[in-house]
Amino acid sequence: MIKSKVCLLAVLLLVLFLAPVVPVKADAMTVDYISGQLICQCGCTSVLNNCTHAECHSRESMTNLIRQKVDQGESAAAIIQYFVAQYGEQVLSSPPKKGFNLTAWLLPFAAIMAGGAVIYFALKKWVKRGTHQPEGVVPVNETDKEYERRVENELSGFTHGGFR
Amino acid sequence: MADIGRISLLLALFAAVYSAAGFFIGAKRGHPGLVRSARNGVLAVCGLATIATASLVYAIVTHDFQLEYVASYTSRDLSLVYLLSTLWAGNAGSLLFWAWLLSIFSAVMVFQRRDTGRELVPYAGSVTMITAAFFFILLLFVASPFQRLSFVPPDGRGLNPLLENPGMFFHPPFLLAGYVGFTIPFGFAVAAMITRRLGDDWIIAVRRWALMAWLLLGIGNLFGAWWAYVELGWGGYWAWDPVENASLMPWLVITAFLHSIMMQRRRGMLKIWNMVLIILAFSLSILGTFLTRSGVIASVHTFAETPLLGTLFLVFIGISLLGSLGLLFYRSDNLKSDAEMESVVSRESTFLLNNLLLVGAAFAVLLGTFFPIISEAVRGVKVSVGPPFFNQVNAPIFLAIILLAGICTLIGWRKASVRNLWHNFFWPLVTVLAIEVFLFIIGIRQWYALIAFAICAFVLATIIYEWFRGTRARHQMKGDNYFRAFWGLIGSNRPRYGGYIVHLAVILMAAGVIGSSLYDASVEATLQPGESVRLQRYILTYDNIDQYETESKQVVSTSLSVYNSGHLLGQLTPEKYFHHNYDQAVSEVAIRSTLLEDLYVILVGWEDTGATSFKVIINPLVSWIWLGGIVFVLGGLLAFWPERRRPASPNDESGRST
Structure with a gap:
């Protein structure tokens, strides 16, 4: 039984590994992509291609300029850099991944990893402490019959034990 | 009517201060009469706040344009429904609405019949009344909705047309009700620390309040997303605007709390952590109000910038945060738990990781929201932090959270072995791989989409598998037919199965977000x-x-x-x-x-x-987000629905001191 299950999983995995996947779409030279990297300068604080103010003149002029530069064959990086030189770093829709800005990009992950380390050591400590199996412990190799009993126990115990 | 409103607010302020002091002194010195009087004071606050709110509503519907608020946000051509919505459309009106809701919630809390946590109510009432008093002070001296003009304009300026949408009729009240709802669990947490009753009583008392606030805030966010999609006209539903972020952060933190209190109930663990989460959720809920009113961060949602109001909110956040954290530090010895576990591989571990990731996601959103200010302070350079940043940072964290929801569903409490894991996860994994093959055949090729959909499919499969096994177990144990066994299963533990339905809703919404983000x-x-x-x-x-x-x-x-x-x-x-x-x-x-x-x-x-x-x-797949919203509400309501009351037994935990 286990052999056939392993075979089934292996076949499905093989099919997927052979499949030619592609990276996330990112046509760096499209006007839309570059607009998505910039903030509209009409004061709306929206990303350029999201600004919907009818009176916004920034969106049209900025988008036309991007289109013109794309047509002239300028690279996306050069076009974005042009706008940074014009309006400053705040024209970018996200802080560039360098220098002090890296704190914004990396700190959440660093904090999660640090928290993960704390949890890991706490778990080790608690597991070391938990040498005995208290009443109601779930069996290690739970069978369907045991599962049925556990579900029934937990459900009937719910009324007396409050929420879980 | 304006005078009635103003006088009501003034009296409500006095009553709130009296109740706050009466509750505290009465409980501390053991004067039940004073506590009862303070309780009646809460009723008075609720009545007076209702009169003040009714006064403003009356002024709005009768077009009393001498009131600055009415002249600023309403006009004669506005329909009655949108006239009513102007109550929360402006700064002062929304503050009054906040105070009114808080007074109602406080009254329900102090008069609620409860089996556990009765001793905590006076202190919790004191906290909510102090909060209410703060809002009454703002309404009387900083942002009065009853401010008169020196002349009577023939018509008002009218409501911002963007707000004339059903989504905007429901979004603010649900959002504000969610924010206000966090005050009650915060009050109980502070009460538990003051009284040293740090066992399970306080979390039993606050669970449904926290769940209600979480549900209301979630519904508010969904209405906001729907409104943005149909009304703002940029084709999206979530722009990671600072004010949107402000409503997401407390929701994430309370989601963590709703999971971690299960650990405290089952294993006596995470007592300090649960306190921290409630304190954070309350502070973040006030932070949202601060962001909309201070003008400190550029946002499309801000009310008129009022520096004094912003400063006062900041002071209030500072005091409540430092005060409650100080109290927590002072009581930390009483909150230490002798946690023990049998294995690292267990449901407990997944709950810990889920908490870490949920709070990590909230931290990422907080950091991104305030990074423009931080950058300007440190480097003197203004930067913008928009959707590309939030999407890149949060997408992997959210996917990990969703994955954990699937693992957590089928992994046992306390300990899981390899055989146990293989037995539980085999069919869900087969389902995932089959769905992946299907997605590939229909043309999904982006690796990020394939991974994200695989995670969603995995969680969906684990939930269905768990329901199937539970239904089969009941069918075999009780002899019920499968339909009856399924309903019996759901009904016998509504919090658990309501939670699973919410997980299902998250899957639907995640699929909608993945589809609309990667394949638009x-x-x-x-x-x-x-x-x-x-x-x-x-x-x-x-x-x-x-x-x-x-x-x-x-x-x-x-x-x-x-x-x-x-x-x-x-x-x-x-x-x-x-x-x-x-x-x-x-x-x-x-x-x-x-x-x-x-x-x-x-x-x-x-x-x-x-x-x-x-x-x-x-x-x-955008429709899946709204469909997920409906499932979210159903699951939330199922989890929230009260259990049948049972007669108190001698072994009841109520009143037990820890």
Whole structure:
């Protein structure tokens, strides 16, 4: 039984590994992509291609300029850099991944990893402490019959034990 | 009516201060009479706040334009429904609405019949009344909705036309009710620390309050997303605006709390952590109010900038945060638990990781929201932090959270072995791989989409498998038919199965977000009547443009015929409104929505030559987000629904001191 299950999983995995996947779409030279990297300068604080103010003149002029530069064959990086030189770093829709800005990009992950380390050591400590199996412990190799009993126990115990 | 409102607020302030002091002194010195009097004081606060709110509503519906608030946000041509919505459309009105809701919640809390945590109520009442008093002070001295003008204008300025939408009628009250709801669990947490009753009583007392606040805030956010999608006309539903972020952060933290209290109930663990989460959720809920009113961060949602109001909110957040954290530190010895576990591989571990990731996600959103200020303070350089940042940072964290929801469902409490894991996860994994193969066959090729959909499929499969096993177990144990066994299973533990339904809702919403983020397509075209634009399999033919006047606005309306593979599907009419009393034009987008995708058309502009510009967007699976919202509400309500009361037993935990 286990052999056939392993075979089934292996076949499905093989099919997927052979499949030619592609990276996330990112046509760096499209006007839309570059607009998505910039903030509209009409004061709306929206990303350029999201600004919907009818009176916004920034969106049209900025988008036309991007289109013109794309047509002239300028690279996306050069076009974005042009706008940074014009309006400053705040024209970018996200802080560039360098220098002090890296704190914004990396700190959440660093904090999660640090928290993960704390949890890991706490778990080790608690597991070391938990040498005995208290009443109601779930069996290690739970069978369907045991599962049925556990579900029934937990459900009937719910009324007396409050929420879980 | 304005005088009645103002006097009511003044009396409510006195009653709130009296109740706060009465509760504290009465409970501390053991004067039940004083506590009872303070309890009646809460009722008085609720009554007076209701009178003040009713006064403002009366002034609004009777067009009392001498009131600055009424003149600023209403007009004679506004329908009754939107007249009522102006109560929370402006700064002062929304503060009054907040105070009114808090007074109602406080009254319910102090008069609620409860089996556990009765001794905590006076202190919790004291905390909520101090909070209410703070809002009454703001309403009386900083942002009064009853401020009079020196003249009576013939008509008001009117409501921002963007707010004249059903989504905006429901979004603010649900959001504010969610924010206000966090005050009650915070009050109980502080009460537990003051009284040293740090066992399970306080979490039993607050669970449903926290769940209610979480549900209301979640519904508020969903209404906000729907409103942004149908009304703002940029084709999206979540822009990671600072004010949107402010409502997401406490929701994430309370989601963590709703999971971690299960650990405290079952294993006596995470007592300090649960306190921290409630303190954070309350502080973040006030932070949201601060952000909308201080003008400290540029946002499309801000009310008029009021520096004094912002400063006062900051002071209030500071005091409540430092005070409660100080109290927590002072009581930390009493909160230490002798946690022990049998194995690292267990449901407990997944709950810990889930908490870490949820709070990590909230931290990422907080950091991104405030990074413009931090950057300016440190480097002297202004930066913008927009959707690309939040999407890149949060997407992997959210996917990990969703994955854990699946693992957690089938992993046992205390200990799981390899055989146990293999037994539980085999069929869900097979389902995932089969779905992946199917997705690949239908043309999904992006690796990020394949991974994200695999995670969603895995969680879906684990939930269905868990339900199947539970139903089969009941069927075999009790002999019920499968349908009856399934309903019996759901009904026998509503919090658990309501939680699973919420997980199901998250999967639906995640699929919608993945589809609409990774597979959207758009085109901008300038057309003359009779010309067409193609986007994927849709062809849109521009028919005509029309202009007409209504009582309140000028409307520019266009019509396009939509064809799919040669078949006429119907007409779409994107429009532009020019309201007489509002400077900005408003886009009325046209949306053709199906379960598979939305065809979203925006009228961008037009010229005298007849050339008209449109933006056409295909947003796949957006309907799944709204469908997920409905499932979220159903699951939340199921989890919230009260259990049948049972007679108190001698072994009851109520009143037990820890």
